[in-house]
Amino acid sequence: MFKILSRREMAQGTVVENVIEAPQIAKKAKPGQFVILRVNETGERIPLTMANTDPERGTITLIYQIVGKTTSLMKTLQVGDAFMDIAGPLGKPTHIDNIGTVVCIGGGTGVAVLHPITRGFKEMGNKVIGIIGARNKELLIMEDEMKAASTEFEVCTDDGSCGYHGFGTDLLKKRLESEKVDLVVGIGPVPMMKFVCSVTKQYDVPTLVSLNAIMVDGTGMCGCCRVSVGGDTKFACVDGPEFDGHKVDFDGLSQRLAGYMAEEKVSMDRFTASCNCSCKE
Ligand SMILES: Cc1cc2nc3c(=O)[nH]c(=O)nc-3n(C[C@H](O)[C@H](O)[C@H](O)COP(=O)(O)OP(=O)(O)OC[C@H]3O[C@@H](n4cnc5c(N)ncnc54)[C@H](O)[C@@H]3O)c2cc1C
Ligand code: FES
Known part of the structure; x- marks a missing residue:
């Protein structure tokens, strides 16, 4: 236990x-x-x-x-x-090296996944620019922790209630235009990671993403977490979860993530009908 x-x-x-x-x-x-x-x-x-x-x-x-x-x-x-x-x-640990300037950009709970990676790159001597975002101030998480883990740090919200009013990709674009960036690590919802990769591709900056494919065993045996990367089938649990974002088929990943929505809804409905705790509130 x-x-x-x-x-x-x-x-x-x-x-x-x-x-x-x-x-x-x-x-x-x-x-x-x-x-x-x-x-x-x-x-x-x-x-x-x-x-x-x-x-x-x-x-x-x-x-x-x-x-x-x-x-x-x-x-x-x-x-x-x-x-x-x-x-x-x-899963494979992040390959952390001293490479120069790294932008670590996270959205939603992706920030929790990004935090130890951000800290790791800074401890390795890189200049680390942390960018985190959320829909509004109340939904931001780990602001203090990400600030401490970064060399420079920026926050953005969709409604402007905290930091820059707009998307993290706007801040990312400004950075890519104003200084040499050696690596971008983008972790968050699939549409956000796809957008980050479309921006960094324009500037030809290598980009790592962490894929949240549906997993069962986590050891490469069931095939449930398969994702297409550069045309090859990879298992996110043992080959990843991090991959070269410029090669990931994000649309295929989104489709697979939505594959069990009907069953997930039934399961959630049964749970809320039987549960008497505050999770219903
Ligand atoms: C490597 C990896 C790391 C992750 N780390 C985090 C994290 O640190 N914090 C966090 O909030 N979430 C994380 N996730 C996502 C998390 O696993 C799902 O949110 C969770 O499984 C949802 O379960 P549920 O029963 O509450 O929701 P459900 O109603 O069952 O599912 C909601 C959605 O969650 C996803 N999901 C459901 N079951 C699984 C599963 N077995 N494996 C993966 N995704 C699933 C699907 O997209 C689904 O549509 C991670 C996923 C992966 C693959
Ligand atoms: S979760 Fe089963 S192969 Fe990856």
């Missing part, structure tokens, strides 16, 4: 952070890697990236958006409760 040591709600309760006791995973995990967990014996397996790890304390931090049945169930767990099983670290 993997005990929850602390719990925090963010973005008006739409995102939850759990610090979890998992010493073996914390010892081995590197930026960019994820875990697959089950809440209980009948629970589905879902992948979540480690937003932070503390090998000395033996903890991992998961930050997740409440989008369906499993994440709603997870939201009901309190400090002292435990996950039934957590497998990891899984």
Whole structure:
């Protein structure tokens, strides 16, 4: 069992952070890697990236958006409760080198995935420009953490309630026009990553994205997480989750992500009908 040591709600309760006791995973995990967990014996397996790890304390931090049945169930767990099983670290770690100037741009809960990568590039001696965005001020997450992890930092919101009024890709474009950037790491919703890649392609700047394909086993056996990259079929769980964004078939990924929407809705409806906790509010 993997005990929850602390719990925090963010973005008006739409995102939850759990610090979890998992010493073996914390010892081995590197930026960019994820875990697959089950809440209980009948629970589905879902992948979540480690937003932070503390090998000395033996903890991992998961930050997740409440989008369906499993994440709603997870939201009901309190400090002292435990996950039934957590497998990891899984996936290839981010290749972090001293390459010069790196822009790390994140949207939504992608910021949680981006945070350890941003910190890793800065610790390696790169100039790191962090850019994070959300629809509005209330939905921004990890502003302080990303600021600390970056050399320079900018925030944007769609409605202008915090920072630049507009999209992160506007800020990215300005950077690409004004200075030499050696790498862009873009993590967030699929349309955002697609847009980031279309911008960086115009400037011929290498771009890494982290793909949130649907996963089951996380070890390369079921084929569920297959994605098309440069015309080749790759398994996001073992070949990724990070890939060269200029080669990713984002439309194919979006189609596969939406493949079980009817079943997900039924599952969520059953859950809300049977659950008496605050997740219905
Ligand atoms: C490598 C990886 C890392 C991820 N890291 C994070 C993270 O740090 N924070 C975060 O909020 N989310 C993360 N996700 C997405 C997260 O796994 C899904 O939001 C979660 O599985 C939704 O489950 P649900 O039952 O609550 O929602 P559902 O209603 O079952 O599904 C809602 C949507 O979530 C996606 N999804 C559903 N099941 C899976 C699955 N087994 N695998 C992947 N996606 C699924 C689909 O797009 C689906 O339409 C990550 C995904 C991957 C592949
Ligand atoms: S999740 Fe099964 S092959 Fe990747």
